[in-house]
Structures are given as structure tokens and as C-alpha cells.
Amino acid sequence: MKLLKLFVALMPLSFLLSALEANAVIDPNASVVKVRTSCQEGSATLDNCFTSFADLQNWITTRNPSDASPLLIEVGPGSFGSFSCNHAGISLRGAGADKTRLGNNSFYAIAGNLGCSNLNVEAVNADPFTGMGITWMSNGNSTWTNVTVRGQPGWIGSRGGQAAGCGIHRFRASRIIGIGSSATAYEDDCGEHWFIGSEISAGSNAGITGLRVGLMAKGGKYNVYGSNISAIGSANCGNNCNGGIRVVAVSVTGGSHVHIHGTGIDAIGSGPYDVAGIWADDNSEIHANQSAYNLVAAAGQTRYRIKDDGTIHFHAPYLWEQHQTPPAGVVSVTGADMAVATDAPDGQPHLLIYNANCSSKWYDTVTGACRP
Numbered sequence: 001m002k003l004l005k006l007f008v009a010l011m012p013l014s015f016l017l018s019a020l021e022a023n024a025v026i027d028p029n030a031s032v033v034k035v036r037t038s039c040q041e042g043s044a045t046l047d048n049c050f051t052s053f054a055d056l057q058n059w060i061t062t063r064n065p066s067d068a069s070p071l072l073i074e075v076g077p078g079s080f081g082s083f084s085c086n087h088a089g090i091s092l093r094g095a096g097a098d099k100t101r102l103g104n105n106s107f108y109a110i111a112g113n114l115g116c117s118n119l120n121v122e123a124v125n126a127d128p129f130t131g132m133g134i135t136w137m138s139n140g141n142s143t144w145t146n147v148t149v150r151g152q153p154g155w156i157g158s159r160g161g162q163a164a165g166c167g168i169h170r171f172r173a174s175r176i177i178g179i180g181s182s183a184t185a186y187e188d189d190c191g192e193h194w195f196i197g198s199e200i201s202a203g204s205n206a207g208i209t210g211l212r213v214g215l216m217a218k219g220g221k222y223n224v225y226g227s228n229i230s231a232i233g234s235a236n237c238g239n240n241c242n243g244g245i246r247v248v249a250v251s252v253t254g255g256s257h258v259h260i261h262g263t264g265i266d267a268i269g270s271g272p273y274d275v276a277g278i279w280a281d282d283n284s285e286i287h288a289n290q291s292a293y294n295l296v297a298a299a300g301q302t303r304y305r306i307k308d309d310g311t312i313h314f315h316a317p318y319l320w321e322q323h324q325t326p327p328a329g330v331v332s333v334t335g336a337d338m339a340v341a342t343d344a345p346d347g348q349p350h351l352l353i354y355n356a357n358c359s360s361k362w363y364d365t366v367t368g369a370c371r372p
Contacts, residue, residue: 026050026059031071033059037078053081053102065089067118075100075124082106082128085116088140094124097148097175103128109151112136117167121147132156133176136169136188144171152180154200157188166191166220171198178202182210183231189219189254195227203232208241208271214249217256217284224259230266230294237271245304246273250288252280252311260288260316267295267303274302278316281309288316297329305332326352326362326371341371 026033030048035056039049050056056073065071070089077099083092092110094100102124103109109126110133112119117140125148126133133151136142137159149155154176159166169191175198178185183202186193202212214229215222233247249267252258258280265288267275275297280286288306295303308314320327320339327339337354339362344350348366355363358370 028059028062030063031069032074033071034074034076035080036076037080053083057084060087060090075102079104082108082110084111084113085119085138086113087115088117090116090118091120091122092124093122096123097125097146099123099125101125101127103131103133103151107131108133108135109149110134112138112140112142114138116140116142119143121145123147125150127151136167139167141168142170144169144174146173147171148175148177150175150177150179153178153184153187154202155186155188156184157191159190168192168194170194170196172196173198175199175201178213179204179206181206181208182212184211184213184216185231186214187216187218191220193220193222195222195224197225198227199230200224200227201230201232203230203234203268205234207234207236207238208246208273209238211245211251212247213251215258216251217253217258219254219256221257222259224261224263226262228264228266229260230264230268231275232266233269233271233273233275235270235298237273241271241273243272244274245276245279245307246271247275248279249276250278250280252278252284252286253282254284255282256284258284258286258288260286261290263288263291265291265293267293269297269301271298272301273298274304276304276307278314279304279307279309280311280314282311284311286311286314286316291316291318293318295330301329303327303330305330306336307331308333322349331361 034049039046065087067089072091075094077095079101106128116138119142122145127150133149133154136157185200185202212231214231231247247269249265265277269275297303322340324343332354334356339352350366352362360371362371
């Protein structure tokens with residue numbers, strides 16, 4: 001009898017829960033929606049909630065967001081599929097770059113397609129594990145804050161080298177990581193790109209089969225401030241080394257314009273190949289001031305701080321810290337590097353300038369002659 005009374009007492013509550021679930025709705029004009037691993041919170045069912053990006057994007061097609069009718073997507077902790085942006089005015093906000101992952105079992109994590117513009121992404125991890133982190137084929141703008149992007153490559157943008165209408169892309173406090181045997185962290189052929197307090201890094205444990213490149217500028221304008229750009233090579237590259245450069249922090253071609261200031265530039269190799277901090281050609285323009293370099297190569301290999309193969313101008317001055325002798329195995333451009341040597345017979349520090357015409361590559365400004 002007591003059990004029967006308890007059952008009767010609980011019946012209204014069960015009906016109420018069923019009613020809440022039954023009344024859960026998706027507003028066709030919602031300005032804020034949610035993506036969760038479950039839309040059930042305790043006894044309540046969340047309205048305007050989806051458990052998959054596939055369902056969300058079917059709804060977005062009908063919702064048709066725009067700059068005049070923006071949409072905010074709030075994504076909870078967990079691992080989700082890929083997100084394909086085809087509209088303007090969308091903001092995607094996760095629970096944190098270490099809590100919300102996109103790209104599960106997908107070829108890419110986030111895709112910016114034609115029609116995507118003014119996309120704002122915050123606090124997510126775009127990582128499909130084996131695919132591309134972000135693919136950008138749109139001419140629209142994007143903003144990325146506190147995101148981690150990881151893929152093969154991390155970011156790939158390709159719009160046929162268009163001179164105009166390629167969009168502006170801004171990264172703040174973010175990480176773009178390229179993985180794989182031939183890894184590139186960030187690659188694009190046009191547009192305007194800004195990196196503030198961010199990391200652009202290429203490297204993995206796999207053997208090198210091609211190039212490892214941090215930033216690959218193939219056209220457009222690139223601005224990097226207070227950040228780090230790095231490329232890290234493995235010890236193994238099989239038959240693909242051929243004594244050439246295999247690890248490049250910054251590769252500049254296609255008439256790109258690159259500005260790097262207050263940024264660490266690292267090219268680290270451990271196999272039978274050369275490394276380069278900045279390698280540029282094809283009428284590009286580079287300004288890289290107030291930056292620090294970490295260049296490491298295996299014994300007998302060359303470290304190119306900067307390599308100019310045909311730019312309009314390449315301005316990247318650098319002062320090597322004081323040592324008894326100037327850095328060995330470093331190749332640069334005449335007049336671009338200075339070093340302080342402390343091993344002079346007169347007991348005084350001597351300022352040296354890089355000079356390709358000297359057999360030692362260093363001109364001693366005190367003695368007025370090439371260093372032996």
C-alpha cells in the first residue's frame with residue numbers, strides 16, 4: 001500500500017518531466033543556440049539545443065544568419081564533429097581550447113566556404129587528429145581568439161591568388177600547429193593576416209618527407225607581433241634530404257608582404273639537412289625587426305638566419321650577443337647581421353658586420369678588415 005501511495009505521489013512529477021521534454025523547442029529565429037553532448041540538464045530539456053553539428057547546420061540553412069541577423073553558437077565541453085561556415089555573422093564560442101574540440105572523425109575541423117564572412121571563433125580546439133585544422137576558401141573576414149588549431153596543415157587558405165577580396169583574418173592568444181611528415185602550420189595565398197600573442201608551429205615525430213614550415217606566405221600581407229614562429233625537424237628524413245633546406249620558420253613567396261616584430265623565430269633541425277629562419281623570393285617584401293632567433297642544425301649543416309633569393313627588399317637586422325667568436329655555420333645577407341666578439345688581441349670587444357665578401361663572413365669594424 002505504501003509503495004502504491006508513493007507511485008501515485010510521483011506520477012505528477014513524471015508527467016511534468018515528460019511535459020518539459022515535450023515542450024523543448026527550436027526557435028526558427030533564435031539568435032543564440034547551444035551545442036551539447038546532451039541537451040538534458042537535470043530534469044530540464046534545453047531549448048534551442050543540438051547534440052550534433054550536422055543537425056545544427058541543417059537548421060542554420062533555414063535560419064540563414066547574416067550580419068544584419070547574427071547568430072551565436074555556444075558549444076559546451078566535449079568532442080564534436082566539424083563545422084562548415086556558409087553564412088555571415090556567425091559567432092562560435094566554446095568552453096575553452098582545452099575543453100571543446102571540433103573535428104572528431106572528420107577531414108577538417110572548421111571550413112570557411114564561399115558566403116562565410118565575419119566569422120568569430122573563441123575558446124575551441126580545432127583538431128581532427130589526421131585532417132586539416134581550418135580550411136578557408138571564402139573571401140570573407142574571420143577572428144580567432146584563444147583557439148588551438150592542429151592539423152595537416154593547421155590553416156590552409158586558397159583562393160587562386162586573388163589580389164583583392166581575400167578577407168582579413170585576426171588571431172589573438174591562439175596556437176596554430178602543423179603536424180605530419182611534411183608539415184605546415186599556416187599557409188595562405190592572399191588576404192590580410194594578423195597574429196597577436198600567438199604561436200605558429202610546425203613539427204612532429206614523423207620523419208621529414210618534404211618541408212617543415214611554420215608560416216608559409218604565398219601571397220597577401222602578414223603581420224606578426226609578440227608571437228612565436230617555429231619549425232622543428234626530426235632526425236630522420238630518409239632519402240629526401242639531399243643536403244638542402246628542410247626546416248623553415250618563415251617561407252615568403254608570391255609577392256607577399258610580411259612584417260614580424262617582437263617575435264621569436266625558431267628553426268630547429270636534428271638531421272642531415274639545413275635550416276632557415278626566413279627564406280624569401282619572388283619579389284616579396286619582408287620587415288622583421290626586434291625579433292629573436294633560435295637556429296639549430298646538426299653538425300656540418302648550415303643555419304640560414306635569412307636567405308634572400310630575389311625579394312624587393314629584405315630588412316631583418318639582428319645583433320648576435322657577445323661571444324669570443326661570432327656564430328659559426330650561420331649564413332645571412334651582407335650588412336644584415338652584427339656580432340660582438342671578445343677574443344681580439346687588444347682585449348677589447350669588437351663589433352663585427354656580416355659580409356659575404358669575407359672568407360670568414362665577418363668584417364671587423366675596429367680593425368677595418370675582414371676577420372681571419
